[in-house]
Amino acid sequence: MEAVTNPRRERVDAARNRAKILAAAAEIVSVHGVEGLAMAEVAAAAGVGVGTLYRRFGDRSGLAYALIDEREREFQSAFIQGPPPLGPGADPVTRIRAFLHALTDRTVEQLDLLLMAETASPFARFGGAYDGYHAHLSMLIGQADPTADAYVLADQLLAPLAASLLAHRLRTCGVTVDRVKSALDQLLPLR
Structure with a gap:
């Protein structure tokens, strides 16, 4: 739940995959709730391999934290600046x-x-x-x-x-x- 203030620089393709994965995961959560957040379904919806998802986020909770972090950064930016x-x-x-x-x-x-x-x-x-x-x-x-x-x-x-x-x-x-x-x-x- 902590916003990262100095994220490491990503390769362009990795950043693109991350965005696709987070968009797919957010869509799945909005339709099916947290219970529907399954790694295989997210990978399929994002068009990436399941291995990519596990390497990037570790597990389902890592993916959930990434979704929280994305929104948290926007929120903190809004009240700070x-x-x-x-x-x-x-x-x-x-x-x-x-x-x-x-x-x-x-x-x-x-x-x-x-x-x-x-x-x-x-x-x-x-x-x-x-x-x-x-x-x-x-x-x-x-x-x-x-x-x-x-x-x-x-x-x-x-x-x-x-x-x-x-x-x-x-x-x-x-x-x-x-x-x-x-x-x-x-x-x-x-x-």
């Missing part, structure tokens, strides 16, 4: 709200993949991307209210967006994405 209100240029509270709403959408978009990744081990959710989100929110909270405990508040704002909780609420309890976003707005300690 994209246009306001998600990116720089808006006031801190507006950016916090935009970030939480965008993170909700980003989590829902890849919910099954993130659920798999976040439950791989007891602390799998933390580190990497989570640390980036936490640092970003801590910074914005500190800008909005220098007296706030930004470090702890950032965790409190991120907690409702754990993939397991979000999946449970959306799928089992009938909570909607709009309701989640509205509740996050109510949690914002800074107005």
Whole structure:
């Protein structure tokens, strides 16, 4: 779930194969869910050999992490250097709200993949991307209210967006994405 900041340079054909593989895998996940993510089907859909897939990604979970990483890079770029209100240029509270709403959408978009990744081990959710989100929110909270405990508040704002909780609420309890976003707005300690 961690975005790579300095990926190694790929050969043109390897980059092309990677793009085809990730597009095929994303399509399979969108149609059949994570359960449908089988290496042989992805290789066939991408027009590459199964061996290429295994050499490149190792196994099914490696492929799933690559799908998460691709989307994670786009998301991080948007909140670090994209246009306001998600990116720089808006006031801190507006950016916090935009970030939480965008993170909700980003989590829902890849919910099954993130659920798999976040439950791989007891602390799998933390580190990497989570640390980036936490640092970003801590910074914005500190800008909005220098007296706030930004470090702890950032965790409190991120907690409702754990993939397991979000999946449970959306799928089992009938909570909607709009309701989640509205509740996050109510949690914002800074107005």
